[in-house]
Amino acid sequence: MKDVTRIQKRNIILSDIKRNKYIYIMVLAVVAWYCVFCYAPMYGVIIAFKDYSIGRGIWSSPWIGLRNFVLFFNDINFYRIVKNTLLINIYDIIWGFPAPIIMALLLNEVRKKHFKKAIQTLTYLPYFISMVVVCGIIVNFTSTNGIINQVLASFGFEKTNLLSKSEFFRTIYIGSGIWQNIGWGSIIYMAALTNINPELYESAVIDGAGKWKQLVHITLPGIASTIIVLLILRIGSIMNVGFEKIILLYNPLTYETADVISSYVYRRGLLNADYSYSTAIGLFNSVINFLFLVAANWLSKKFTESSLW
């Protein structure tokens, strides 16, 4: 009996696929792309546990267990890159995360529509400039004779190439990030602010609440869930630093503060061709990152009503 229904079911599926063959062709193209460019690399992660060489391929390279991870924990750069990765992210959460929120709150207080629109248009602009050009501008402005040094010199500072000083790297990295993203990042908060019921403000004004009380009791609670979700996501990538900007801006003089896990993976993996070792570092990074995401989500679920899942 069971076999009969199974065969019947299979026939139904087959005739359905035949009837709708074009839509299954579409599905197939998309699934094939995901298999090749997302799942094949995921399978490729097993080279972290192997002594991989291109000649032997993934399958026949010998297993070496956790040797790459042990090597990494004893790597002289281990402490430095983990510390730099965390510090860049922590400073970015402290400075970069609130910046668009503050901007959205201030913009929300503007009554003149044209002024608001003009400010938005101007502050979104840097977001669209390519990373290479942004870094090109940074390199130019921070060079010894660049505009930043000229301005600083007029306050009595000594001119120096700021990108060759490790103590300035994080400031430059995070400051330029705020410059590029503050306007764009504020959009999502502006959208959340428009969803707050205006009647709440009207009744607050009748009750005699000033701007500050409205902010604390209506506006901030109104966008709290948006802030929390974005904060969870941000904390969930606390071990990620986009390596594109890092490898465009850093140099051996600033490795002390600028070299992060992802840039180290890039250097060891692609420039030195230590494939297995750098894959192991990348895997370590993703696992820690995932734990942070789970933890942030758990905390948020416990103390607030917002969570990702």
Added chain:
Amino acid sequence: MVTRYKFSEKLFSLFNVVFLSFLALVCVYPLLYVVFASFSDPKLLMQHEGLLLSPRGFTLKGYALVLNNPNIRIGFLNTFFYVIAGTAISMILTCFGAYALSRKRVYFAKHILIFITITMFFSGGLIPFYLTVKGLGLNNTRWAIIIPSAISTWNMIVMRTSFMALPASLEESARIDGANDFTILFRIIIPLSKAIMAVMILFYSVGMWNSWFNASIFLNDRKAYPIQLILREILILNDKGDMLQVLHGVSAQSEDMYRQLVQYTTIVVATVPILFVYPFLQKYFVKGIIVGSLKG
């Protein structure tokens, strides 16, 4: 009491307007500085200290040098190719996925959706990705720029959501008339989704215009380099080979001066195309990000 309250509110408004104007200025001034500097006489610019409020002197020499540089011209042509071909392939695959996964009659649609969503949270990482693309023999071909980054899962899910909002009756009547799924997708669904199509085309094309990293790891042949890689050589690596090519006919001592000029001009030339589409970008991107955040 009432008047004092109003006074403090006015003060805040004033402060707010001043502060926001300053912020907008800070966002735009670096670009203005670059534009001013690109038109400035390099000698006068060298002597000038501090902020620029207008070009020092006037010259178009930088533009002449940059626009006559064969590398930059080839880079632009390559980037146009990558943007057009890449966006076309991205859009086709994204529409296929979004359409198929928005139809209830597709078997396993739910499983496939999970299969796809997983990739938003897990990935193989840089090195396995590199080895996969290389293993397929794509490295040092133009395909390496277009195919491996073709689908953005986020875009596909947003597009699927918008397809699902279309009334099913449209599709049903077309099916009764014997239309197949390609016809339904291209003749009915896509023409009805012009706004989301515009958003996605902009997302993909700006992404492709700005991308450089995949090109830097997969391409060896300079003839296939996109403009961003050429820019990296000029702006970041301060590459002499490129510079000398641009600067032939300029004496050695003023080379350094002209190098700066060329850098400013290059930034302007590379950014202008984005500024042309900026009004559309702004309008549709904001829509896209809001749709995405509401559905996501």
